[in-house]
Amino acid sequence: MTSGQQIKRIAIVGGGTAGWMAAAALARVLGTRAFSITLIESEEIGTVGVGEATIPPIQAFNALLGINEDDFVRATGGTFKLGIEFADWWQSGHRYFHPFGTYGIDFGPVPFEGLWHRLNREGRAGPLEAYSICATAAAAGRFSRPAQNGNTPLAHIGYAFHFDASLYARFLRTHAEAAGVIRRDDRIVGVDLRGEDGFIESVTLASGDKVAADLFIDCSGFRGLLIAEALGAGFEDWSHWLPNDRAVALPSAVVGAPTPFTRSTARAAGWQWRIPLQHRIGNGYVYASNHLSDDEATATLLASLDGEPLAEPRLLRFRAGRRQSFWVGNCVALGLASGFMEPLESTSIHLVQAGIARLLEMLPTRGFEAADIRRYNRLMTAEFESIRDFLIFHFHANDRRGDPYWDELRTMAIPDALTERLLIYRATGRIFREADDLFSKTSWLAVMDGQGQTAEGFDPLAAAMPIDEAHARLARIASVTEAAAQHMPRHNDFIRAHCAAALAPKIEPVEAG
Numbered sequence: 001m002t003s004g005q006q007i008k009r010i011a012i013v014g015g016g017t018a019g020w021m022a023a024a025a026l027a028r029v030l031g032t033r034a035f036s037i038t039l040i041e042s043e044e045i046g047t048v049g050v051g052e053a054t055i056p057p058i059q060a061f062n063a064l065l066g067i068n069e070d071d072f073v074r075a076t077g078g079t080f081k082l083g084i085e086f087a088d089w090w091q092s093g094h095r096y097f098h099p100f101g102t103y104g105i106d107f108g109p110v111p112f113e114g115l116w117h118r119l120n121r122e123g124r125a126g127p128l129e130a131y132s133i134c135a136t137a138a139a140a141g142r143f144s145r146p147a148q149n150g151n152t153p154l155a156h157i158g159y160a161f162h163f164d165a166s167l168y169a170r171f172l173r174t175h176a177e178a179a180g181v182i183r184r185d186d187r188i189v190g191v192d193l194r195g196e197d198g199f200i201e202s203v204t205l206a207s208g209d210k211v212a213a214d215l216f217i218d219c220s221g222f223r224g225l226l227i228a229e230a231l232g233a234g235f236e237d238w239s240h241w242l243p244n245d246r247a248v249a250l251p252s253a254v255v256g257a258p259t260p261f262t263r264s265t266a267r268a269a270g271w272q273w274r275i276p277l278q279h280r281i282g283n284g285y286v287y288a289s290n291h292l293s294d295d296e297a298t299a300t301l302l303a304s305l306d307g308e309p310l311a312e313p314r315l316l317r318f319r320a321g322r323r324q325s326f327w328v329g330n331c332v333a334l335g336l337a338s339g340f341m342e343p344l345e346s347t348s349i350h351l352v353q354a355g356i357a358r359l360l361e362m363l364p365t366r367g368f369e370a371a372d373i374r375r376y377n378r379l380m381t382a383e384f385e386s387i388r389d390f391l392i393f394h395f396h397a398n399d400r401r402g403d404p405y406w407d408e409l410r411t412m413a414i415p416d417a418l419t420e421r422l423l424i425y426r427a428t429g430r431i432f433r434e435a436d437d438l439f440s441k442t443s444w445l446a447v448m449d450g451q452g453q454t455a456e457g458f459d460p461l462a463a464a465m466p467i468d469e470a471h472a473r474l475a476r477i478a479s480v481t482e483a484a485a486q487h488m489p490r491h492n493d494f495i496r497a498h499c500a501a502a503l504a505p506k507i508e509p510v511e512a513g
C-alpha cells in the first residue's frame with residue numbers, strides 16, 4: 001500500500017527555463033531535507049535558448065522564490081514590460097497597444113468598458129490607450145512600479161519583464177543549487193519502466209549511472225523524452241488554427257534607450273518580435289513554412305533590425321498544440337515537453353509557472369491518486385485552451401486582405417468558445433472572464449478593439465449614468481492618467497537607478513516622447 005507514503009525523490013529531466021524554474025520552486029517550497037531533488041541536463045544537447053518576454057504573474061513566482069526583483073533584473077540584463085505594441089496587425093499601417101493593468105476604473109456596478117463603448121458609439125470617447133496608465137507610460141518611454149496609494153492611476157500599473165533566457169536559467173540554477181538541488185550534467189540514454197504499472201523507475205545516463213525517483217518532471221523540451229517517447233502521451237495538434245511552425249531568431253546591438261514594452265509587427269507570413277534587453281535586443285520572425293522560405297524570413301528579419309546583428313540567425317522549428325495528457329503515472333511534463341503555442345502573448349513561461357503551482361497544490365503521495373492526475377490534466381487543458389483562443393483571435397480578426405497567409409487565417413473556422421465570445425462582444429461590448437481565463441477583460445478589450453472589432457451596443461449597466469456625466473468622468477480619467485504618466489521616471493533612468501546590469505552600455509536619456 002503506497003497511497004499514504006510520501007514521495008521522497010524527485011528527478012527533473014532538463015535544465016532549460018522549465019527545469020530550473022521547477023527545481024528552484026520545488027526546493028524552495030519542499031526543502032531538501034525530506035525530499036531529494038536532482039536535475040539532469042545535458043550541456044551537449046543545450047537548451048532552446050529563447051523565451052525572453054513574460055507577463056505579470058511572474059511577479060508571484062519571484063515572490064515565491066524570495067527573489068529580490070532588482071537583483072533579478074540586474075542578473076538577467078532585464079528590462080520592464082508594460083505591455084505589447086502590435087504594429088500592422090489589423091491592417092498595414094495600423095497600431096495598437098495591449099497594456100497590462102486596467103483601463104480606467106469602474107463606477108460601482110457601472111463598468112468602465114460599458115461607458116467607453118457607449119461614448120465611442122457617439123464619437124465622444126478617446127482612444128482606449130488614453131485610459132491606461134501602462135499604455136500612456138509606455139508611449140512616453142516611462143516606467144515605475146505601482147504606487148501603494150489606491151487613489152491614483154499609478155496604483156494600477158501592471159508590469160512584467162524582458163530578460164536574457166540563458167542568464168535567467170543561470171540565475172535560477174544558482175538559487176536552486178543553493179537550496180540543495182543536485183545537478184547532473186549527463187545525457188539520458190534510456191528510460192526504465194516498472195513492469196507492474198508502467199511508471200518510470202529510473203533513467204539511465206550516458207555515464208552508465210541510473211537515477212531513480214518517485215516523481216519525474218519532464219522538462220526535456222519539444223521531444224518530451226519521458227512523457228511522449230517513454231510513456232506515449234499523444235499530441236493534440238492545433239496547427240490548423242495556429243499554422244506558424246518556424247522562427248528565426250537573432251540578437252542585435254542596443255540602439256537608444258530600451259522601450260518598456262515588447263513590439264510585435266505583422267509580416268507577410270507571420271510576425272516579428274522585438275524584445276529590448278539592457279545589453280542587446282532580441283528579435284525573431286515567427287512564420288508559417290508553407291507560406292515563406294527560411295531564407296526569405298531571415299532576409300526580412302535582417303533587413304528590419306534596429307542595430308548591428310550580434311550573432312548568426314538561429315532557426316527553430318515547432319508545432320502548435322499540447323500533450324493529450326500532461327501528467328501520466330509518476331511523470332509530469334512542463335515547458336516545451338508539455339506543448340507549445342507561439343510566443344505572441346509571452347505565455348509559455350507562465351504555463352510552466354502554472355504547472356508548478358498546480359503540481360505543488362496536488363503534490364502526490366506514492367499512491368499517485370488517479371483523481372488528482374485527472375484534475376491536473378483537466379485544469380491545464382483549460383488553461384492551454386483559453387490561451388490558444390486568445391492567440392487565434394489575433395490572427396483571425398485581421399483585415400490584411402490580399403496576403404494569402406492572412407486571408408487564410410481570416411476565413412478559417414475558429415473554436416466554438418471563441419465564436420461565442422466574439423458574438424457577445426459584437427452585440428454588447430461585454431467580455432466575460434471565465435474561471436480558467438488567464439487574460440483579463442483589459443487584455444481582451446485591447447485586442448478586440450485593436451483588431452478592428454466594433455460593438456453594436458453597450459452594457460446596459462452603462463445606461464445608468466447620464467451621458468454627459470460619463471463623458472466628463474472619462475475625460476477626467478484620461479487627463480489624470482496623462483499627468484500621472486509624466487510623473488514617472490524614464491524607463492532607462494529607472495533601470496540605471498535600481499538594477500543596471502554590468503554588461504549594459506550606458507545610454508544617455510533621450511528627450512523624446
Ligand SMILES: Cc1cc2nc3c(=O)[nH]c(=O)nc-3n(C[C@H](O)[C@H](O)[C@H](O)COP(=O)(O)OP(=O)(O)OC[C@H]3O[C@@H](n4cnc5c(N)ncnc54)[C@H](O)[C@@H]3O)c2cc1C
Nearest residue numbers: 014015016017018047048051053188221335336343348349
Ligand atoms: C521562437 C520561440 C520564442 C519564444 N519566446 C517566448 C517568450 O517570449 N516568452 C515565453 O514565455 N516563452 C517563450 N518561448 C517558450 C520558451 O522558450 C520555453 O517555454 C522555455 O524556454 C522553456 O523551455 P524548456 O525548458 O521546456 O526546454 P529547453 O530549453 O529545450 O530545455 C530542454 C532541456 O532538456 C535537456 N535534455 C533534452 N534531452 C536530454 C537528454 N537526453 N538528456 C539530458 N538532458 C536532456 C536539454 O539539455 C535542456 O537542458 C519561446 C519559444 C520559442 C520556440
